[in-house]
Structure formats: C-alpha cells, structure tokens
Amino acid sequence: MIDFARVQKELQECSREKDTSGIKVSPKSDNLARLTGIIPGPLGTPYEGGSFEIDITLPDGYPFEPPKMKFVTKVWHPNISSQSGAICLDILKDQWSPALTLKTALLSVQALLSAPEPDDPQDAVVAQQYLREYQTFVGTARYWTESFAKASSLGLEEKVQRLVEMGFAVGLVRSTLEAVGGDENLALEKLLSS
Amino acid sequence: MEDSTSGGEEDYYYSSDRESLDGLENEDSDFQWAPSKGPTTKVITKESLLAAQREDLRRVMDMLSLREHHARTLLIHYRWDVEKLLAVLVEKGKADLFAEAGVSVVECEDTGSPLLSSSTAMCDICMEELPGDTMTKMACGHRFCNDCWTEHFVVKINEGQSRRIRCMAHKCNAICDEAVVRSLVGKKHPDLAEKFDRFLLESYIEDNRMVKWCPSTPHCGNAIRVEDDEFCEVECSCGLQFCFSCLSEAHSPCSCMMWELWTKKCRDESETVNWITVHTKPCPKCHKPVEKNGGCNLVSCICGQAFCWLCGGATGRDHTWSRIAGHSCGRYKEDREKKTERAKRDLYRYMHYHNRYKAHTDSFKLESKLKETILEKVSISEERESRLRDFSWVTNGLYRLFRSRRVLSYSYPFAFYMFGEELFKDEMTNDEREIKQHLFEDQQQQLEANVEKLSMFLEEPFDQYTDDKVMEIRMQVINLSVIIDTLCKKMYECIENDLLGSLQCNTHNIAPYKSKGIEKASELAVCWNNKASTTADTCFPSDCGTSGKHDRPISLGSADDNGCPSQKRPKKETYGGAFFDLNLPAEVLDRN
Ligand SMILES: [Zn+2]
Ligand SMILES: [Zn+2]
Ligand SMILES: [Zn+2]
Ligand SMILES: [Zn+2]
Ligand SMILES: [Zn+2]
Ligand SMILES: [Zn+2]
Ligand SMILES: [Zn+2]
Secondary structure, X not given: OOOHHHHHHHHXXXXXXXXXXXXXXXXXXXXXXXXXXXXXXXXXOOOOOOEEEEXXXXXXXXXXXXXXXXXXXXXXXXXXXXXXOEEOOHHHOOOOOOOOOXXXXXXXXXXXXXXXXXXXXOOHHHHHHHHHOHHHHHHHHHHHHHHHOOHXXXXXXXXXXXXXXXXXXXXXXXXXXXXXXXXXXXXXXXXXXX | OOHXXXXXXXXXXXXXXXXXXXXXXXXXXXXXXXXOOOOXXXXXXXXXXXXXXXXXXHHHXXXXXXXXXXXXXXXXXXXXXXXXXXXXXXXXXXXXXHHHHOOOOOOOXXXXXXXXXOOEEEEOOOOEXXXXXXXXXXXXXXXXXXXXXXXXXXXXXXXXXXXXXXXXXXXXXXXXXXXXXXXXXXXXOHHHHHHHHHHHHHHHHHOOOOEEEOOOOOOOOOEEEOOOOOXXXXXXXXXXXXXXXXXXXXXXXXXXXXXXXXXXXXXXXXXXXXXXXXXXXXXXXXXXXXXXXXXXXXXXXXXXXXXXXXXXXXXXXXXXXXXXXXXXXXXXXXXXXXXXXXXXXXXXXXXXXXXXXHHHHHHHHHHHHXXXXXXXXXXXXXXXXXXXXXXXXXXXXHHHHHHHHHHHHHHHHHHHHHOOOOOOOOOOOXXXXXXXXXXXXXXXXXXXXXXXXXXXXXXXXXXXXXXXXXXXXXXXXXXXXXXXXXHHHHHHHHHHHXXXXXXXXXXXXXXXXXXXXXXXXXXXXXXXXXXXXXXXHHHOOOOOOOHHHHHOOOOOOOOOOOOOOOOXXXXXXXXXXXXXXXXXXXXXXXXX
C-alpha cells in the first residue's frame, strides 16, 4: 500500500517551497498515485527558460519502491529518450532510498539536465551527437526547449503554419526553423535564398 | 517385477560383492586401490550446511575479531572466498575492507535498540514524529521507525535481495544488521523471517563459486563443495556423478563446451533432416521422397515417374551418358554439387564419430549388465577347492574396464570438435591439424585395442577353467589394467598439453584424469557442527536473540522431503541407469 499520509506531507512541503525550488508537484486527479511534476530548465544550459512536465506514477510499495517518472515534455538529452521521455537515472532504479522524496527525486532529474552522462545513455542518437558534435547538440537541445518547453512554443506551430502557407514544404520549414533557433524572419530569409 | 523383490536382490549382490572385496589381500591389485589421501570434495547436506558455513565464518570471526553477522556480511560480499577477503585486508586494510562490504562496526551502546520512551524523534521516511522506543538505530547511525524498517525489509526480502539489505538512508552503503532484520520482520511476518534465514544460509551455496547444488532430479537436497579446482568431476552421496563445472553428466576428456555442443548435435534432428535432403528428393508427381540408388542422375519413383536428380524435374525414362531423354537441365552447377558434397562430408564425419561414441557407450551399458554375471563367476570360483583364493583382480579389472570405456566414448566427441572446423578452424594449419589428429588417433586406437582385449578376458568363463588357465587370465587382466590406466593418463596429458594447451583460446578445460575414477565427495563432518554451535552460542551477542535458531531443522528451498535420505545409501547397480558405483573397491578400502 502506498503511504498516502507521507505523499500528502510531501505535497504540502513542495507547495511551501515551490517559490525557492521552482519545483511543483500536483496530483493528476483525486488519486494520489498519479501526479504531475514540473521542473524549470537549469540556468546556463540549453534547457534554460523551459518548463518541463514530468509524469509520476507511485508504485504500491512507495516510498519503499522508487516512483516511476518520465518526461511528458519532449526533451533532447542523452539520458532521456527523445521518443518516450523515459529517464535513465540511478536513484529512480537501484539507488532509490526511501529517504528520498518526490521533490529530491525531481531535483535529481533537474541536476541531470545540467550534467548529462553520455556514457550511460538512454538515447544513443543524442549521446552520439553530444560526444561528437557538441555544438549541434546544444543547438538541437535549445531548439527543442524553444519548441516544446516554452509557453511561447505554442507560437512555433503558428510559425510553421505561416511559412507552409507561403508555399514551403513542412519538413523544410521545420528544419530551417530549427537551424536558426526558431526565428521566423531568419528562417524566411534562408528559405528564400535557398 | 515388484520393487521390494528387486531391491532385495540388489542388496544380496551388494553384500556378496562386498564380501569378496573384504577378503582382498592380493598385493598385485592392492596397490591400485590404496587411498592416497581422502577426497577433498565434500557433500554438504541440509544438516551440515550450517556447519560448512560456520567453518568459514569462524575463520573470519577469529581473524578479525568480529561478530558472526558482520563476518557473514563480509563473506557474502566476497562470495565466501576467504582467501580473497584476506587479500583485500592485506592490500587495503580493515577500514576499506569493511566499507566496501557495507559493514559498520561501531560499538555504540544503543545500536539496534530502542531509545528511551520519553523522548520523541522524527522518522524521515514516514515523516511522523514518533516515540523513541518505536525507532531503531542501525550500526551506521541512521535511525528510522520500526514500521518503516519492517516495510523496507519486507520489500527487499520479497525482491529476493535479502542477503544484503542496505540501510534506508540515501547513499548509506551499510548493510543492515541481520539480527535487527530477523527480529523486526519476525514480529509481523514470521514466514518472511524464516525465508530471510534460509536465504542467508543458502547464500553459502548460491553466492559461492566453489559450492554448487547437486543437479539430481528429484533433488537429493545436497550441495557439493570443491577445494581448488572447479574443473572436476564428482560423485554426490546420492550416487549422481556429474561435471562440477557445467553440472551435466561427467564428460571428460570432452570440455564442457564441446559436450554441450555434442549433446545438442545428437539431439538435433537436423542431422537426420540433412541426411534426407542429401539422400532423397521428392517425386515431382506423387511427392514421396525418392532415394538415389546409383551414380546415375536419372531416378525413378515407385509410381513410375522418372525425374532428374539434379533439378528434380520430371523427365522421360531414357538417358545417355551425357543427357536424359526429354529433358535438358541447365541448372546443373558445380557449386550446387559442392554444397551437397560438403553436407554429405560433414554428415559422414559426424556419423563416423557418433558411431564410435555410441559403440563404446553401448558396450559400457552391456558390460554394466555383465557385471553381475561376472561377479557370480567370482563367487563360484571362491567356493571351489583351489589354491586361488583371491579374485579381487576380477573386480579391479572390471572397474578399470568401465572407467576406460567412458574415457574412450567421450574421446570421440572430443576428437570431433578438436579436429573439426566448428571450434578451432583458425587455431591450426591443416598440416598441424593432421599431425595432431594422427597423434591422438594412435593413442585412441591403442587404448581401444587394449580395452577390447580386457573386455574379452573378463568375459571368459574362468569359473570353469583350471587353476593354471585362471592364473594366466589373471596375469593378462592385471597387465592390461595397468597398461590401460597408463594409456588413459597419457591421453589426458596429450589433450591437456599438446592439444588444448596449444590453443589461443583457453576456454576449454577438462577435468583431470583420476586413476580411481570419479571422486566420491565425502560428507562434511556434522559432529563438528555441535562443537562449533556451542562455542558460537557463547559468543553470540545478546541482541542476536535468535542465536539458537540453528538447532531447528532447516529445510532448504529446492530440497523435497520425498524420501531421498541424505545419508549414504547402499549403492545399487541399477542406480540412475547409466550411473553406478565406479569407486566401490577404493571406497570399501577407505571404510576399512
Ligand atoms: Zn517511519
Ligand atoms: Zn545508514
Ligand atoms: Zn545428490
Ligand atoms: Zn562440464
Ligand atoms: Zn512418384
Ligand atoms: Zn544411368
Ligand atoms: Zn534436371
């Protein structure tokens, strides 16, 4: 059985500290076994400015068994699957300790965003890029943050839409936008000159 | 036949052959069976498992002046390898040795005991403020409430990780004190506490490279411990002989990998399937498989249809040297024929080795049946008025025959892989391979010839012969036994040094040749247990409240109490079909 009394306390503590930590945890419904976590992208990383949603499921044995966490927001990171959002982090597996909490676990996930471990990759493609073409990696990660992890990223689809209406192919529009970091005018210039 | 009758008969033969061996005085044969030293492999039964574990525990406890549960945690971490543990101690020192294994030896008084009930403290797991007497502090200094500890232990035991339960604190590497685990879990879930104890006990087998469960089915409940060589063959007290390394039947001089490949190959019907594809083709009209009966490529089916062997197409019935009437087959290709030829060659090669392997295995089975007849001849001869009183040469010769038959039969799958292309294609040049193969086959043939001779002499009706003729046969049998023993030894040496020894890959190891046959593991003395457990009791700390637990009978996981006694039962010739007592003479001598 999940220790719901503890989960309640954890939630209270999180809401008390959310201004300092920036980390939010809220139940998905009445059922405390499904929760949503939000972590801000760490400063000085390609994830800066982004706000990342994480899906949390508590197993029956919580807190004696680790919570299950995965990214809902798409993110470009060697230890996070760009497809499924699965996270490769030791404390969510065999290094879990019942003394850890949802907040500390989310802080560890945030720390993972700052310090990727490409030698223990979850996403091999991203890890390869991180090791071989670091600048491309940073560009892509930043673009993904812009596109998926920002409130303004809603605007991205509109930009795509507008450029497509001007007669450019969707794929080309997306890749051009990605290359210029999401700037619509730069993208248009590039599209026209190519 | 009823079981009871057959059992009685066997007992009769058993005692009669024992009598004959008890009267063993013959110096010619005596030297072969004199025990050099006691077996180093041990049978560990349900009863002696604790004693076996304690032996190692005691060494570590004495050496490092540790309590039992700390010694156990250390030994589980180092997989019961006391030498390895000592090496780490010498190299890195006590502190590192303990830290790596998660042992915290802090002699603080309140370890494992509740606080005063007056004070309260916060449990960081359930986040409740609780009275101190409901909390427990582990040796590492971390304190949580009893309910949380219990829940943590339960989850770990159910996960099967109970041999090393880590502290709940984040990044604390300490292993929880087994006495605390036992007492807290026992209060709520006695069944799980028992499971925990069993896991700890069985760790000595499960986590130990030198100890393995006997692979008998139904399981005899025993485990076997070897001394320093994992590559050996051993006999459990239940009578099963097996390869300690791979747990299948004893198979030397085959390596474990060769034996695995060979049994798979023999099982696979692919060989037969291959045979059918090489030797038959379906008729284009009625689809029955048709066998080719000569060199000619025009074949005809019993339904009357003629067809071309090369392409399988229907043809007319006439043919010349160069073509078949009504058919021009452009699909004949050399590589096609080569492929067929190759499959055929591989198959013939396999059949060559398999036939010989099988022939010796069959002889072995036949001779095992003959054993009773031959032993009967011995007792008849012993009754006779004669100057020959001692017939131990017959039994000795018989066991030499059994042992060498085994060696011979397993030498064929060995040769199949050693000189084939499957395993060592790039290890030798063709010339090298040929030279080595000749060398080996010479030895094999010599051994084979002598084994057959020995078999022949032992089958002679010596109970009807005159004393002189019996003396002559006796000389032959004794001579052949010695020669065969030497040849077997040489063959193993050749395999170890010249054949396997010269390979780049050293993944092939064989059990050493034992003149006396497969070593029968001796039972670990249980009497030691009583002495040890009393001494252990006295040094048990008071917080290990269940120190008397080993006095309970311990039932092991996979062992079933289906009437397989762990004490030695009288050997029956029929035990397990192919397996029977190859060591009887030596063993009987050992007992005397
Ligand atoms: Zn608690
Ligand atoms: Zn601790
Ligand atoms: Zn056994
Ligand atoms: Zn083996
Ligand atoms: Zn036909
Ligand atoms: Zn013909
Ligand atoms: Zn044809």
